[in-house]
Amino acid sequence: MERLTRRAFAAAAGAAAVAGPGLAQAAQTDPFPADATIRAILAERIDTLKKSVGMVVGLVTPQGRRVIAHGAFDQAGGRPVDGDTVFAVGSVTKVFTGLILADMAGRGEVALDDPVAKYLPPDVKVPERNGRRITLADLATHTSSLPFWPSNLGVPPMTASYSLAQFYDFLNGLQLTREPGSAWAYSNAGSALLGHALARRAGVGYGSLFHDRIARPLGMRSTGLELSPAMRRRLAAGHDESLNPTPLWNAGVFAPAGGAASSANDLLAFLSMTLGRGQSRLEAATALMLATRRPAPAIGEQAIGWEVFEGKGEPFLNKDGVEIGYTASMLCDRAAGTGVVVLSNAVISASDLARHLLRPGLPLAKLRRLVTLPPESLDRYLGAYQARPGVVYRILKLGPQLGVQFPGLPVFPLSPVSETVFVFEQIGVEVEFQRDARGQVTGLVRRYPGLPDAVATRLAEAP
Known part of the structure; x- marks a missing residue:
């Protein structure tokens, strides 16, 4: 297996430099609907169908950024949501974790094909199969053969009380059913293990690593694993299917898989970097993320962090987040130079709206009332x-x-x-x-x- 470190990063950086101007010039006009049209969709979902309490849409094009919002922080309705409102973003966090991996690979701190065991305590026995070890790239592309959740986590997942020692016990007792790298299977356990290993390599906690490598360089002051007092003041309340308030999920050990919170404005800044604007070192790391892909039958292809949807039209980058009380969707079309963010403070999907905006040929979901069957x-x-x-x-x-x-x-x-x-x-x-x-x-x-x-x-x- 090729060692994917500085050489691969340099090649990706070169590709990013070549692709950057083309991305910036790809679209000459704003392809998205007018603000009033998008706001009408949000109003229908919130005011008529009662599927959310507050929603924010963010759009980025070569011409700039737009934010359209409707609804409120909570059912009291006194405070409207906007581009700086903070939402939990769930599995969108996995894109950030993947970018940290690519950045560390570019710095020569790790290699994508390093066994994850290299960065764990010696008494932790990471499972193997037929001599094939789980690598960092396997974890980042959901091909590690680890399950969705650890088997000793409980049902429902008791993440707040789950310790790192329990995570290690799970790994020590696990027998893989297939070789790592052989098949795609979405895994929160794998993403959490990746973030933990990277933090150990860096010698800091994962929250600090996230801030130092992602949030601070991109000026994302409303994004983090640990909410600052200012972020908490702008945090929209989460809601369940019946729009009852829900507590903020405590991800614990699984923070690298889904523990981040962010705002539409911050995610637009992240998408602008992903589109090749801003002259950030992270643009080369992004190119490495997207150059590393594995087949994923359920969606198309899996890059590091990002899913590559190969549906109707040209492929696009996709990541959805579903958390207790919140949904998020972040999409990117690098060829067109456009991106979409949709955030909601209820658990009903935001993904159909995000994909409809990026690909108008994809219809909005038919949001209907549920019925009861025997x-x-x-x-x-x-x-x-x-x-x-x-x-x-x-x-x-x-x-x-x-x-x-x-x-x-x-x-x-x-x-x-x-x-x-x-x-x-x-x-x-x-x-x-x-x-x-x-x-x-x-x-x-x-x-x-x-x-x-x-x-x-x-x-x-x-x-």
Whole structure:
């Protein structure tokens, strides 16, 4: 395996220097809808459909930046949200963690193909399989073979009380079911381990590393793992599906996977750097992030931190964040020189709006009222559904409701909006079951913003 350190970083830096002017000149006009049009969408979601309390949209183009906001910090409604309002951004944090890795690789502090065990205490036995060790690049591209959460975390995940010693115990007892690097499977555990290893290499806490390598160089004063008093004063309250207030999630050990908070203005500054504007050292690190890719059947490709969606139109960079009480979506089209941020202080998905703004051909999600179905009526849908060879969706029972598992992802709960259509609104997934003339379930259609619809045929038996 090629050692990916200064040589790879230099090549990426050269690519960034060549690509930069083209990115800046790609678009001559602002391609996004007028502010009033976007504000009307936000008003419908907040005031009419009651899907959020406050939402902020940020747009960046070669001509500059725009922020459109609607709604309030909380249900009292006395304080409107704006571009400086702070929201928890969940898994958008993984892009920052990936950028820290690429920056440290460029500085020669680590190599992408270093085993993560190199940066952990000697008594921590990181699992291997067939002699293949888990590398930093494996962790950053969700190909480490680590599970979504550690098995000793509890259900629901008790992150606030979970210690680093427990994390180490989990690693010491884990047996991998496949070789690292062989397949994509989204892993919060892997992202947390990556951030922890990088912080140990740097000799500081992860929060300090995040501030020193990302927030401070980019002037992101409203972004961090540890909220300053000023950030707390501007933090919008989170809300659940019924718009009841929720406490801010304590990510604990898993902060590198989803513990950051930020504002639309700060994320626009980050996107501007990603688009090649600002002459930051991090632009070369970004090029290295995007040059390192692994196949990801559920989405297209996985770069370091960023997902590369290969749906309708040209590929674009994507990262969604779903946290207790909040959703976030950050998208970037480097070829066009444009980017979108959507932040919401409720758990209903922001991703469909972000993708619709970046790719107008992608429709907005149909946000509908949920219905109640008898739990016994759901059994007819259970089973395996094949979208294409090697890609199987599984419909499972999660207590009184259905769940769906796509390749490499955890089980998502599905809520019914009709007898045959079920949704997971936090990320905008819709599953519609198909039936024949006799009423037998024969397949399903999966709809997800940014990707083509996928038709899957029901299998007689799970493979």
